[in-house]
Structures are given as C-alpha cells and as structure tokens.
Amino acid sequence: MASDRTLSADERIKAESLATRLMKRPELGAMGGVVLVTIFFLITASPAMFTLPGIMNFLTPAAQLGILGIAAAMLMIGGEFDLSIGSMVAFAGMIFGVLVVNLGLPLIFAIPLTMGFAAAMGALNGAIVIRTGLPSFIVTLAFLFILRGASLVGLKMFTGGSTQLRGVREAVSGDWLAPVFSGDAFGGLFRWMAEMGWIGKLRSGAPTVPGVPVEILWFIAFALVATWVLLRTPAGNWIFATGGDRNAAQNSGVPVRRVKISLFMLTACAAALVAIITVIDSGSTDARRGFMKEFEAIITAVIGGCLLTGGYGSAIGAFFGAIIFGMVTIGLTYTGFDQDWFQVFLGGMLLLAVVFNNAIRKRVTGER
Amino acid sequence: MTDPIIHMENIKKHFGNVIALNGVTFDVRPGECHCLLGDNGAGKSTFIKTMSGVHKPTEGTITFEGKPMSFDSPRDAMEAGIATVFQDLAMIPLMSVTRNFFMGREPTKGRGPFKRLDLEAANRITMEEMRRMGINLRAPDQAVGTLSGGERQTVAIARAVHFGAKVLILDEPTSALGVRQTSNVLATIARVRSQGVGVVFISHNVRHALAVGDRFTVLNRGQTLGTAQKGEIDAAELQDLMAGGQELAQLEGSLGGTI
Numbered sequence: 001m002a003s004d005r006t007l008s009a010d011e012r013i014k015a016e017s018l019a020t021r022l023m024k025r026p027e028l029g030a031m032g033g034v035v036l037v038t039i040f041f042l043i044t045a046s047p048a049m050f051t052l053p054g055i056m057n058f059l060t061p062a063a064q065l066g067i068l069g070i071a072a073a074m075l076m077i078g079g080e081f082d083l084s085i086g087s088m089v090a091f092a093g094m095i096f097g098v099l100v101v102n103l104g105l106p107l108i109f110a111i112p113l114t115m116g117f118a119a120a121m122g123a124l125n126g127a128i129v130i131r132t133g134l135p136s137f138i139v140t141l142a143f144l145f146i147l148r149g150a151s152l153v154g155l156k157m158f159t160g161g162s163t164q165l166r167g168v169r170e171a172v173s174g175d176w177l178a179p180v181f182s183g184d185a186f187g188g189l190f191r192w193m194a195e196m197g198w199i200g201k202l203r204s205g206a207p208t209v210p211g212v213p214v215e216i217l218w219f220i221a222f223a224l225v226a227t228w229v230l231l232r233t234p235a236g237n238w239i240f241a242t243g244g245d246r247n248a249a250q251n252s253g254v255p256v257r258r259v260k261i262s263l264f265m266l267t268a269c270a271a272a273l274v275a276i277i278t279v280i281d282s283g284s285t286d287a288r289r290g291f292m293k294e295f296e297a298i299i300t301a302v303i304g305g306c307l308l309t310g311g312y313g314s315a316i317g318a319f320f321g322a323i324i325f326g327m328v329t330i331g332l333t334y335t336g337f338d339q340d341w342f343q344v345f346l347g348g349m350l351l352l353a354v355v356f357n358n359a360i361r362k363r364v365t366g367e368r
Numbered sequence: 369m370t371d372p373i374i375h376m377e378n379i380k381k382h383f384g385n386v387i388a389l390n391g392v393t394f395d396v397r398p399g400e401c402h403c404l405l406g407d408n409g410a411g412k413s414t415f416i417k418t419m420s421g422v423h424k425p426t427e428g429t430i431t432f433e434g435k436p437m438s439f440d441s442p443r444d445a446m447e448a449g450i451a452t453v454f455q456d457l458a459m460i461p462l463m464s465v466t467r468n469f470f471m472g473r474e475p476t477k478g479r480g481p482f483k484r485l486d487l488e489a490a491n492r493i494t495m496e497e498m499r500r501m502g503i504n505l506r507a508p509d510q511a512v513g514t515l516s517g518g519e520r521q522t523v524a525i526a527r528a529v530h531f532g533a534k535v536l537i538l539d540e541p542t543s544a545l546g547v548r549q550t551s552n553v554l555a556t557i558a559r560v561r562s563q564g565v566g567v568v569f570i571s572h573n574v575r576h577a578l579a580v581g582d583r584f585t586v587l588n589r590g591q592t593l594g595t596a597q598k599g600e601i602d603a604a605e606l607q608d609l610m611a612g613g614q615e616l617a618q619l620e621g622s623l624g625g626t627i
Contacts, residue, residue: 228484232484232485232487233476233483233484233485234474234476234485236485237467237470237471237474237485238472240460240462240463240467241460241463241467241471241472244460244461244462244463245458245459245460247456247458248456248457248458248459248460248471249458249460249471249472251442251454251458252458252471252472252473253443253446253471253472253473254471254472307462311460311462311463312462361462
C-alpha cells in the first residue's frame with residue numbers, strides 16, 4: 001500500500017480543520033443567526049419572550065412562513081423562483097373557503113381538492129417556464145398578479161360582493177380531520193404538565209399554553225422530510241443537479257423537466273397547506289391573505305443558505321431562517337425598540353446572508 | 369484482428385443545404401484508441417454527435433456489434449454502451465464527486481417510501497474507481513469544483529467506464545489542459561484501453577494523438593482522408609493532412625517549423 005500512501009499525501013492540500021468542514025454546510029449561517037438573534041433578545045427583550053408562551057408566540061408565525069420557505073428553498077436549489085407563493089395562499093384560501101362554506105364539503109374532500117387546484121396551478125407555472133425557457137422570475141411574477149386578482153374577483157363572485165368569506169370555522173367544526181389542521185396538539189400532555197407544576201398555570205388551573213399549535217408540527221415534519229429527500233434520495237440528487245447545471249443534468253439522464261414541474265407543484269401545495277391552516281384558524285379567508293409572503297419565503301430560503309443561482313442550499317437552513325424571521329418579528333414587541341425596526345433588521349439580515357453565502361460558495365468550489 | 373464494436377460506413381449528414389459530412393468511414397475495435405483528427409470545422413463534432421445518437425445520418429450505415437443499428441436518441445446510444453465525454457463534461461462544480469459520479473443513476477437501498485440513496489456504496493465505488501484511474505481523492509464528498517481540469521476529465525471518464533461503456537468517445541479531452549494534466553489524461557486513456565474499451569479520441573493536437581493512438585483517421589471538409597496505423601505516419605504528415613496541404617507548409621516555413 002506504499003503507492004497509495006504517496007498518492008494520497010499531496011503536499012499542496014492541507015488537512016481540513018473542523019471549522020472549515022463546518023463552513024461548508026449551507027445551513028451554518030442560519031444556525032449562527034439563530035444563536036446571535038437569541039443572544040440579542042436575551043439581552044434586550046423582557047424575559048417573557050423565552051417562557052413557554054413566548055416561544056410558542058414566535059414559533060407560530062415562524063412555522064407558517066417556514067412551510068413556505070422550505071418549499072421555496074427546494075425550488076431555489078432546483079434553480080427556479082416562485083413569486084406567486086403569496087398570491088397562491090390567497091387563491092387556495094378562496095378555493096378552500098368556497099368548498100367548505102358554499103359547497104359544504106367535508107374536509108376529507110375539500111383538502112385534497114384544494115391541494116389539487118394548487119398543484120395544477122403550480123404545474124402550469126412550471127410548464128410555462130420550461131416551454132418558453134423564460135426566467136421563472138418573470139413568469140411567476142405574472143402569476144403573482146393573476147392569482148391575487150383571481151382571488152379578489154372570485155371572492156366577490158362567491159360572497160356576493162365581499163372580499164372576505166366568513167363562516168369557515170362553523171363549517172368545519174366537528175369535522176374529524178379538523179384537529180390535524182387547526183388548534184393545538186398534545187393538549188392532554190400540557191394539562192398534565194401544568195398539574196405537575198412543570199409549566200405555568202392560569203388561575204383556572206388550565207395551562208398557560210394549551211398545546212403545540214399544529215402548524216409547528218407540520219413545520220418540523222416538513223423540514224425533516226425535505227432534508228431527508230434532499231440529502232438521502234435520488235430525487236434530492238436530481239434537484240441539486242437540475243439547479244446546478246441544467247444541461248449537465250440532462251446529459252446525465254436526470255429528468256430535468258419532471259423535477260422542475262414537481263418543485264413548482266410543491267411550492268403551490270405548501271402555499272395551499274398554509275392557506276388551509278390559517279383559514280381554519282381565523283375562520284375566514286380574504287383576498288389579502290399571504291400578502292408579501294413570496295418575498296419573505298425567498299428571504300427565509302436565502303438566510304437558510306440557498307444560492308440565488310441554484311444548486312446549493314438546505315431545507316434545515318430555511319427552517320432556521322424562518323425561526324429567525326419569527327423571532328425578529330415578534331421579539332421586537334418584547335423590547336423597548338420601535339417595532340418598525342423590523343424591516344431594517346430584516347433587510348440587514350438578508351444582505352449579510354447573501355454576502356456570507358457567496359463567500360461560502362467560493363470556499364466550497366475552491367475558487368479564489 | 370478483432371471485429372470492430374462499431375462500424376460507420378460512408379456517413380453523410382446534411383443540414384438543409386449545408387453538407388456537414390460527405391462520406392465518413394470509421395470504426396473502433398475493443399481495446400484500441402482510434403484518433404479522429406481534424407481542424408476546426410472539419411466535421412468532427414457533427415460526426416461524434418452522429419455516433420452518439422444526437423444526429424441521425426442522412427445517408428450511410430451504422431453497424432454495432434455486427435448488427436445494423438439506428439440510434440433515435442443519446443439515451444439509446446448510451447444504453448447500447450456508447451458513452452460520450454463532451455467538452456463541458458456534464459459535471460456540476462458545487463456537487464460532490466460521488467453525487468456527480470452517480471448523477472441520474474443513483475444506487476438505492478430500502479423499498480417503498482424508505483427507498484434511499486446508498487451513500488456508503490456510492491462513496492466506496494467512487495473512491496475505488498478513481499483510484500483505479502490513478503487519482504486518490506481527499507474525500508468522496510469533495511466538491512467537483514475543487515478538482516483540477518484533468519481530474520474532472522478523469523472523473524467523467526471513470527464514470528463512463530463504470531457504467532459499462534464499450535465505446536468511449538472523448539471530445540478534445542486535452543484541449544484546455546496543462547502539460548502535466550494532459551499526460552495524466554493520456555495515461556487514463558491508456559488504462560481504459562487496456563480494460564478492453566474502444567476509445568475514440570478526438571483532437572486537433574497531433575502530438576497528443578500520436579502519444580496514445582493506435583490508428584489515426586483524418587477528417588477534412590466533411591470527408592475522411594484515410595486511416596493510418598501507428599508507426600505508418602509521422603506528426604508532420606498528419607498535420608499536413610489535417611490542414612489540407614501546402615498553405616500550412618508555407619506558414620510553417622515562415623514560423624520556423626514550430627506548429
């Protein structure tokens with residue numbers, strides 16, 4: 001094995017330190033960000049922020065955004081953008097509202113139908129991008145307006161003039177599927193923990209936190225599944241390859257078109273899932289639902305380590321990106337700062353993340 | 369002498385009124401390196417694209433392992449065992465060597481929803497195949513972007529051979545490489561040849577071709593000017609054939625015979 005030794009020891013390549021190896025993980029930036037933001041709020045915010053109710057408070061919006069952000073991250077790794085995610089939330093919310101309120105369908109039919117509609121719109125997005133070869137940025141920008149407008153017109157049509165459709169909560173109450181998409185999970189466990197005195201109690205004896213909001217569970221489950229798909233399945237390899245270099249992937253036998261269209265369908269379905277959860281939660285749907293969420297989702301993905309050029313990123317990164325987002329949005333209310341600093345903060349984070357990601361990419365590919 | 373794996377007889381290819389190939393005859397035997405030489409615009413690219421199933425010939429016959437064959441797509445040709453390493457290599461710099469190696473043909477284990485990448489096997493095979501080509505990777509998860517041009521070329525060749533190539537078409541593999549890397553790639557070609565693969569080596573560098581080639585075919589203006597065995601022809605003759613004769617001789621005179 002002497003020849004092997006001489007071959008493997010190339011004097012020009014230094015052994016990699018643990019730090020360098022860590023640097024190459026796309027989600028490192030977002031994890032570091034979570035630590036920094038936590039330290040910042042530990043110093044500036046009132047201690048209430050890091051009690052159990054406080055944590056649930058910022059994890060709930062983080063989860064809703066995170067579901068969109070993880071899907072957006074997967075699409076970005078595949079080399080495309082979807083700017084219609086936010087409008088898709090409103091559109092899917094309208095479809096769902098009409099199905100359960102106007103048509104009175106039970107959730108077991110209404111949810112798959114809503115998902116089906118959304119997936120069809122996603123597939124249409126993807127098909128147009130692939131057929132025309134236009135940047136997805138511009139195609140989905142068109143859909144941002146088309147879907148938002150369609151939601152407005154549709155809502156007015158179905159409600160007889162209002163842009164809000166009420167009565168969802170009444171329509172779904174008692175439905176056996178409703179607990180999967182609304183309310184809090186593990187209620188019994190939390191009541192028991194409150195009795196044991198491990199978590200805070202209200203005067204009535206009920207726990208201060210009734211359970212884990214279901215969207216948080218969806219968020220965690222989606223992050224785990226997405227990470228597994230990206231890193232441990234052939235489909236994940238195809239997504240990275242498609243985003244990294246479309247031609248190379250195609251020449252190597254990767255079904256590039258199928259990958260891209262599936263990813264567009266995934267982002268649309270993620271938007272539909274968020275729509276279903278939030279519409280049941282608030283009991284009504286309106287045309288402004290999901291406003292600006294497309295940008296927030298992309299910011300989440302970028303903070304999570306996705307490159308705008310595709311082919312690099314992680315779902316776990318987007319997971320932490322969404323948590324940063326939630327912490328900053330809600331956290332500022334626990335501090336003495338003006339809440340409107342939020343946007344400044346966010347823009348700063350985005351800028352920092354992009355610069356950081358760019359440096360990481362150069363390191364990974366060994367560019368100088 | 370063994371029978372050729374692929375034999376292309378009198379291939380013609382027209383694009384509208386442009387005649388790209390006008391009667392090319394070419395064959396490859398197992399375990400030989402057949403060099404296809406030609407200047408820019410001689411029709412080398414069109415010819416290898418016809419061989420690898422991208423173009424269908426307007427006229428002429430392709431015989432693959434003794435049977436007439438017509439490839440409808442590059443996939444068909446790949447499945448039959450004709451692998452092409454194009455100049456862009458079909459490699460993704462941000463992805464690891466292993467992931468590039470198995471791109472589109474990932475090994476899996478488990479079944480149903482638990483079907484997953486067999487990363488250990490993939491890493492092991494990649495390391496082994498690269499070692500057989502004389503390259504010791506630092507780690508299989510090293511990004512392809514960190515490899516040198518010659519190493520990337522070797523990954524592409526190793527990949528083609530691992531997936532059962534009988535004919536390996538290399539499109540100007542040495543054109544953008546330094547001296548050291550070129551000799552590595554030429555050594556790789558020699559290794560692949562000794563495994564019984566028929567190598568088609570496209571180049572316009574006569575010296576690189578002479579270093580590894582067993583036979584030489586020169587393409588000029590869409591036609592083959594004949595095939596020579598190793599030892600029958602020297603660099604100057606090949607050079608002249610490629611350029612089509614006298615003008616180059618004059619040029620070379622004025623440049624002191626350095627081309």
